[in-house]
Amino acid sequence: NAGQRYAVFGDRLVAPIKVSRFPGRDVAFNDFIARLQDTDVPYRVMFNIKPGGLNYNKMNSALATNGWFLSPSNNRPIKNTLSQLQEYVETKNGVVVGVSMMISTWAKLKSHVEVSSPSKEIIDFSEIQSRVATILARVKMWGGLRADNALMDPVEACLFCTSGLKQGHFADVTPVPLPNCVTFLPLDRPTMPWKSGTLLFRSPDGKIMPMEVMSTLQTAMLTLIYGPPRYGKSVAIGEFNFDFIIKPRASGELPLLKMIDVGPSGGGVINLLHGGLPPDLAHQAQHRTIKNTEAYCVNNFDTWLCERYPVSSQKTFLLNFLVSVCSSMRSYPSLQGMLNMAVDEVYQQTTDEGHNPRCKRYKRGLSPVLDDMISRANFSVTDGETTIWSLVDRFFDAGMISEAILAQRYAVPTLPDLASIFSNEGIRNAYPENVGTTNQPATSMVARAVREAIGAFPLISGVTQLDASEARVCVFDVKEIIKTPSGPDDFVTLQQNAICYLTMMNALLRDFFFDEASVSEVRSDRARDYHLQRARALTATEKMVVFDEKHVLKGAPGADEQLDYIIATGPKLKIGVLIGSQVLDDASQKSKELATSVVFCGAGEGDGVSRAASTFSISPRCQGILKRILAPSSKGAEMLMKNRTREKNDQYQHLFLSLGSNMLWAMASESEDRYVRDAVYRRVSAKVGRSKLSKAFPGGSVKSRLTAILETFEGGLSDERGQEILDGLVDEVCGQQ
Structure with missing residues (x-):
């Protein structure tokens, strides 16, 4: 003692x-x-x-009953309480x-x-x-x-x-x-369905709440993350991505994760991976900033190796993509049928089956890369006569798979090929209607829409140049080709966004829907075993697709249909889907029905809470939590999470996501923070830079320091002086021992 x-x-x-x-x-x-x-x-x-709780108070009961007159004000309440307890036991069997x-x-x-x-x-x-x-x-x-x-x-x-x-x-x-x-016993404590997991949240009172990404406790993984700007949505998405990647796996390989992001925040995960991967595997994690130029062209008509025609999943995508291209014709009831017929016709035009005279032929100078591959393989070719498909088959038979893939890009149709198809007599006879105020033939109007897209978007109008097939983890930043719609009636911007977004989606996910059932659609016996081996390997691999800033597609023709296709077919192919948006009610009906986790990082201003409540049937108590969610603080990013397990039980939790300084700097999305971080990365390595930044600014931001500096200036701050201040912070960070 x-x-x-x-x-x-x-x-x-x-x-x-x-x-x-x-x-x-x-x-x-x-x-x-x-x-x-x-x-x-x-x-x-x-x-x-x-x-026997009443037995412990026999003395108090006796004193209160017999000596009540000694202290009536104290003894009477005791006597009454004990009498009520006795009555509760005797009359109510309590x-x-x-x-x-x-x-x-x-x-x-x-x-x-x-x-x-x-x-x-x-x-x-x-x-x-x-x-x-x-x-x-x-x-x-x-x-x-x-x-x-x-x-x-x-x-x-x-x-x-x-x-x-x-x-x-x-x-x-x-x-x-x-x-x-x-x-008042500690029985009602917050909890999660998972006993363990790499993704760690905290309850408001500090209890650790683990979550396992793509867990068997859920039938699938469809996670929707909502939040207004600067409320931690991008950081939450980055943490979901990173924890999916580091989740223990028997194979020891990186999983497949492909992400489309509108902004640079998705690159934080790539930087973290580059800091941990050996140099010979660094190519497996890639971050690309996409531009609307030929250098980033993706041909949506590409097929699987040695295949002259698309399989059903590829054709589904193509039709959704073309609906976006022809969204000006969305009121035409036969648009889908016309596009379906045109797609079939353009592949028949470019196949070499039946000695088709219209299939594409090799011409020297068509591609210096192709010329060089033919020379190195010592193939004999006749300029203008040898079909490119025959070169594809010869490369494949020689075991030159990469060369066969590159050659095939010049054999398949392109969007300009499709534009010319609508003048074919067969399509014109099948769809003879005149439409629109100008009373033009429907085929001419659709062809015009395709040609307009070709002129506006070099990235969809030629042979594929963008190749990220070697990357197992890949992020495309599409900020330079995506615009923010002015409203739900801004159909032009929505159409442009859908065209670009769907094209990047195809570039990243072309192999994700490749399974043994799809191999049964393969027509070429030559490559059947090759495709079967790939399908088995892909089916056994966990895959995750991430679409951030989905609100830029809200109402865009073809976009929701393709997302719904991915959501519906994902579970059987071990594909997890994560969708991030600033708008609470832009989820499609299918995504609302199938979502296994919904994360609300805030509701924003106005009627955000009521819209979220009507969209996801949120209880009044949870609406109150959602209404009170604040922007991230030292406690972390606050959120309301809904999880649905296999038993169809919906569980809501009020959570905080707290990240370490290293992770916060990797995921930084504010312009000032990114400027300082990237400048530090250029002077030292990313790994060392994050360590120095974490030591200098453990909160993961320079904002508080900048605020303190700005308070010392009267009358504002010039751009040049602001630049000097940021550069000074970079010098301070890099000068640390």
């Missing part, structure tokens, strides 16, 4: 606290935790519950238990020896006294609870604070009806 208030155990000074009066009303234990969570005071709570409660806190034992009395050791009680005072002050607000730490035997009291060491009660026993007792 150290006096009558503290006990010494090893290198700890422990203070037991006895509760002498329980809360006067029903209060939740979570409220007890909430009152102490911001204090950093450690504590332990011990409840001791025994049957159960009254005896409950006592002990609290303990501790601090490191600190002592010193006085110079005047070397044999006398003086214990420093200041820290433990401060912690006890904090607990006593905070718990008093928990329903009027009364507690005290003046005890006769602190050591014995500490033993009663530890489960299983001592039987019986040390603190005063209070008779409580069992239903009321349950309300």
